[in-house]
Amino acid sequence: xxxxxxxxxxxxxxxxxxxxxxxxxxxxxxxxxxxxxxxxxxxxxxxxxxxxxxxxxxxxxxxxxxxxxxxxxxxxxxxxxxxxxxxxxxxxxxxxxxxxxxxxxxxxxx
Numbered sequence: 173x174x175x176x177x178x179x180x181x182x183x184x185x186x187x188x189x190x191x192x193x194x195x196x197x198x199x200x201x202x203x204x205x206x207x208x209x210x211x212x213x214x215x216x217x218x219x220x221x222x223x224x225x226x227x228x229x230x231x232x233x234x235x236x237x238x239x240x241x242x243x244x245x246x247x248x249x250x251x252x253x254x255x256x257x258x259x260x261x262x263x264x265x266x267x268x269x270x271x272x273x274x275x276x277x278x279x280x281x282x
Contacts (some may be wrong), residue, residue, distance in 0.1 A: 206252055210256060217242070217246065
């Protein structure tokens, strides 16, 4: 799938790597540290929804401040996931495709 805005996973991974390199952060970007950071950012995303009703959570993007917070946390989660994949040499899209293939076999339609 080609995006009109020119964004792609590999390009974003290069930007993230360049950002970290320019600040000397590479020594800290170990698989363990990135997995921990990913978990923390996922928890921050969960925190936004923690006490919302299902109906309120479905409308969270309607309010500008809520939408901004959700987008920021989604970006943080994705950034750490992409960095984690880069460090370990995982093609995230290929891994997801393979997982969907296995799940289609494991959970056939009724």
